Amino acid sequence: MRFLPNPRRLLSTYVIVYVAILYFPVLLLPVFSFNDSATPKLPLVGFTFRWYESLSGNAAMQGAAWNSLIVGVSAAFLSTVLGICAARAITRHRFRGKAAASSLIMAPLILPEIIIAISLLVVLLGLGLQLSLITVILGHLLICVPYSVTVLVSGFEGFDPSMEEASRDLGETAFGTLRRVTLPMLMPSIVSSLLVTFTISLDEFILAFFLSGTEPTLPVYIWGQLRFAAKLPNVLALGSILIAASLVLLTAAELFRRRAERKMAVRP
Amino acid sequence: MTVTPMIEIRNVDKSFGLFRALDTLNASIREGEFFSLLGPSGCGKTTLLRMIGGFDNPSSGEILIGGKSMAGIPPNLRPTNMVFQSYAIFPHLNVSENVAYGLKRLRLGRDEEQSRVRQALEQVELSKLGPRMGNQLSGGQRQRVALARALVMRPKVLLLDEPLSALDKKLREQMQVELRHLQRQIGITFVLVTHDQYEALSMSDRIAVMFEGRIAQIAEPKEIYQNPATRQVADFLGGMNFLTSSELAVNGKSFTATLPGIGDITGHLAGKAIPDPASAIIGIRPERLRIVWEGETADPIITGKVVDRNYFGEVTSLAVGIKGQTQHLSVVETNDFGADDIPVGSDVRITYDRDAFVIMQG
Numbered sequence: 162m163r164f165l166p167n168p169r170r171l172l173s174t175y176v177i178v179y180v181a182i183l184y185f186p187v188l189l190l191p192v193f194s195f196n197d198s199a200t201p202k203l204p205l206v207g208f209t210f211r212w213y214e215s216l217s218g219n220a221a222m223q224g225a226a227w228n229s230l231i232v233g234v235s236a237a238f239l240s241t242v243l244g245i246c247a248a249r250a251i252t253r254h255r256f257r258g259k260a261a262a263s264s265l266i267m268a269p270l271i272l273p274e275i276i277i278a279i280s281l282l283v284v285l286l287g288l289g290l291q292l293s294l295i296t297v298i299l300g301h302l303l304i305c306v307p308y309s310v311t312v313l314v315s316g317f318e319g320f321d322p323s324m325e326e327a328s329r330d331l332g333e334t335a336f337g338t339l340r341r342v343t344l345p346m347l348m349p350s351i352v353s354s355l356l357v358t359f360t361i362s363l364d365e366f367i368l369a370f371f372l373s374g375t376e377p378t379l380p381v382y383i384w385g386q387l388r389f390a391a392k393l394p395n396v397l398a399l400g401s402i403l404i405a406a407s408l409v410l411l412t413a414a415e416l417f418r419r420r421a422e423r424k425m426a427v428r429p
Numbered sequence: 430m431t432v433t434p435m436i437e438i439r440n441v442d443k444s445f446g447l448f449r450a451l452d453t454l455n456a457s458i459r460e461g462e463f464f465s466l467l468g469p470s471g472c473g474k475t476t477l478l479r480m481i482g483g484f485d486n487p488s489s490g491e492i493l494i495g496g497k498s499m500a501g502i503p504p505n506l507r508p509t510n511m512v513f514q515s516y517a518i519f520p521h522l523n524v525s526e527n528v529a530y531g532l533k534r535l536r537l538g539r540d541e542e543q544s545r546v547r548q549a550l551e552q553v554e555l556s557k558l559g560p561r562m563g564n565q566l567s568g569g570q571r572q573r574v575a576l577a578r579a580l581v582m583r584p585k586v587l588l589l590d591e592p593l594s595a596l597d598k599k600l601r602e603q604m605q606v607e608l609r610h611l612q613r614q615i616g617i618t619f620v621l622v623t624h625d626q627y628e629a630l631s632m633s634d635r636i637a638v639m640f641e642g643r644i645a646q647i648a649e650p651k652e653i654y655q656n657p658a659t660r661q662v663a664d665f666l667g668g669m670n671f672l673t674s675s676e677l678a679v680n681g682k683s684f685t686a687t688l689p690g691i692g693d694i695t696g697h698l699a700g701k702a703i704p705d706p707a708s709a710i711i712g713i714r715p716e717r718l719r720i721v722w723e724g725e726t727a728d729p730i731i732t733g734k735v736v737d738r739n740y741f742g743e744v745t746s747l748a749v750g751i752k753g754q755t756q757h758l759s760v761v762e763t764n765d766f767g768a769d770d771i772p773v774g775s776d777v778r779i780t781y782d783r784d785a786f787v788i789m790q791g
Binding site for chain 1: 482483505513514517519520521530531534535578579
């Protein structure tokens with residue numbers, strides 16, 4: 162037995178290699194974004210903020226960032242509102258076709274995004290709608306709602322349905338119960354849903370590419386810039402900012418969720 | 430003049446698909462009464478309580494509160510308040526805010542609201558806990574907050590869904606006394622759901638015993654215990670010796686039977702209707718049987734052999750085999766005279782009160 166490698170060590174080596182392959186390329190992006198060279202290659206030449214500075218004067222990029230913000234905030238808000246409705250129906254009610262309804266809500270997660278994008282394009286154009294930020298928001302809603310529902314279903318499952326009944330029992334209306342009990346109790350999941358869906362929308366490319374028309378979002382803008390080799394360092398800088406923003410948002414979502422969970426937890 | 434009952438349950442049915450949860454229930458609960466719904470889990474008692482509170486609707490039949498039909502009336506418009514089994518204390522509010530929750534809608538004004546909250550917290554002896562958050566309370570405190578939060582609304586009926594089942598034994602017994610005391614003091618109708626027969630017996634004015642969606646008997650605790658209507662009721666509330674009998678006959682207000690190994694007995698129906706004597710069964714509570722010690726004389730006397738003995742501290746339970754009886758007779762005897770020392774296998778003599786036999790629907 163002695164001659165066999167220690168299984169525990171084997172496993173940790175595997176994990177380290179796995180994580181390295183997964184994240185090393187992503188780490189290269191910020192590294193080259195600070196490199197004082199127009200081509201991303203080793204060895205590193207010198208440290209510079211040049212690429213970041215040139216971003217600030219770039220009106221097209223700022224327009225794309227603004228578009229992304231509008232799309233992200235709208236998609237996150239709408240997706241969370243729809244998610245609250247769907248999650249409440251799934252966790253609190255029994256109705257015909259419930260299983261089918263919840264699978265359909267989740268389906269966009271496993272359908273190839275390019276198929277969704279092409280189908281949406283065909284349908285939206287068929288309906289005579291102009292491609293605009295609104296069509297992007299609608300497309301993003303489709304892929305954001307499953308995440309909202311997942312987060313919010315666990316939020317609803319985390320609190321006792323008799324809380325809402327107690328509120329009704331104490332004279333509150335259905336709407337008042339939503340406002341005074343359900344929403345405050347769900348707040349951690351709501352914030353978490355907003356942050357996660359905003360991040361998804363911010364990074365999403367394929368749907369935005371097909372549906373955005375003349376108003377590109379940031380990922381679409383980046384893709385357009387990749388055709389020009391000279392712009393590559395700028396793209397690297399922008400990509401690094403996006404990665405950092407996503408990381409901050411997702412970490413904030415998780416921290417907020419955990420903190421609120423501790424605060425809400427009822428001692429057994 | 431007839432008094433309108435506080436709650437009237439008329440032919441209430443409830444089906445979930447093919448499962449019949451409640452089957453033609455009828456009951457009327459008086460004003461100011463402590464009424465318990467007692468039964469094993471799944472008997473429909475909680476479903477019935479939730480219907481009174483407005484959280485479930487009968488499939489057919491109706492429920493009246495204060496003489497008014499409650500059909501289609503949501504919980505927030507009913508003169509009832511509920512203490513939930515999980516207590517459902519709002520964790521994002523403190524104790525005072527929890528208690529004031531329902532008052533907010535009444536717009537009483539700050540002073541009136543504060544004084545009612547204070548009074549309710551005093552009632553449940555939690556005056557000092559007002560600023561404590563809802564998720565920082567012990568089980569007993571949560572139970573008291575739930576009680577205060579419901580009582581502050583001044584309901585006509587307080588509904589309690591197994592409010593003591595989550596507490597440990599000592600606290601539970603203390604709360605039984607306190608709840609009973611509170612009910613007498615404020616004088617409103619309490620409807621309690623419980624599966625604990627001692628809780629129901631010690632707290633209630635009347636008890637409805639339920640099995641499988643039906644009410645088997647509604648009566649005062651003493652009546653339920655001493656004169657159970659059916660075998661199931663007797664079995665659920667304490668021990669009962671079910672006896673083998675022959676020539677069981679019902680005539681007028683009494684019954685007669687021959688019990689092999691025991692003798693010919695007579696008993697009173699005590700107001701019960703026995704529609705089918707062929708399926709009726711005779712029984713006697715274990716504590717109504719007594720050991721006849723050596724040197725004592727008694728009449729009547731049964732003789733038997735001790736087959737098992739169980740010690741319970743203040744009492745001992747003996748299982749005694751009697752010739753002619755298919756089941757061993759259970760005798761519960763205090764330990765003052767040494768019942769705990771009777772050897773298994775020895776012969777014993779037993780006596781009983783002649784009026785202690787009851788007849789039940791089998």
